[in-house]
Amino acid sequence: MIEDRFAPYAATLLRLSLGVMLLAHGLMKVFVFTIPGTVGFFGKLGFPAALAYGTIAIEIIGGLMLIAGLFSRWVALAAIPVLIGATWVHLGNGWVFSAAGGGWEFPAFWTVVLAVQALLGDGAYALRPNLRSGRPAGLATTG
Template identity: 35%
Template sequence: MLLGRLKALHDLAPLILRLVLGLIFIVHGHQKLFGEMDKFIGTVTGRLGMPMFMAYVAAFSEFGGGILLVLGLFTRWAALFISGVMVVAITKIHWHQGLVKGYEFPLSLLAGAITLMILGGGWMSVDKTLVKKEW
């Protein structure tokens, strides 16, 4: 009975996932862009050995991608860029710490982003109004 009712609400899943992931990435991107950018640049250039512009790519991908996810605008593209940032975060920053208290959170975010790449923004998204196709 309960599972049958939940199945009727399956179209809400992309919306819930978009809003939660979007909020998380807006907060983390904002923190980098408007608070600790110098520290983040130091991590990217020093510890990771990447060029400085990659710090901006990551921060804008998180902040801008989060906004796009909340709106459901270019959802698959936003999720793709966020997935790239999470792959780098997992492999270059968190991997050596192990799963627990290491890469478990970025891995969860990556799974959510990949899910949105597959599902798209859903019927309650700006994408839906722009593309006009069945979800």
């Protein structure tokens, strides 16, 4: 028999970790690289400026939504293309992310983990299922 009583907590830990990581990367694009710098970088890669703004929005808003447990499946699915793009950008730098320019293993792994979150849903202590039911935060596991 598979032990699954801790699965909602595992999904929550993953959701919170992903939310913090997305939020940190989005805020880094705003406060460290700056929005004009991020837009310029995307332009150097051949991407339209709108993609930079969309990426920042997904990372900041999506990160906050994951932390809160709001629409976790959809947020994770929305973030996957961002990480596929990051993987593609780093592909020529080699495998290890410590390589010059950053390798592709970290964004590739992050892509897979987002897919896992999309499959798992919100986990425990998510805000969204409790908004629907009117129950206090607890072991809601729908996503």
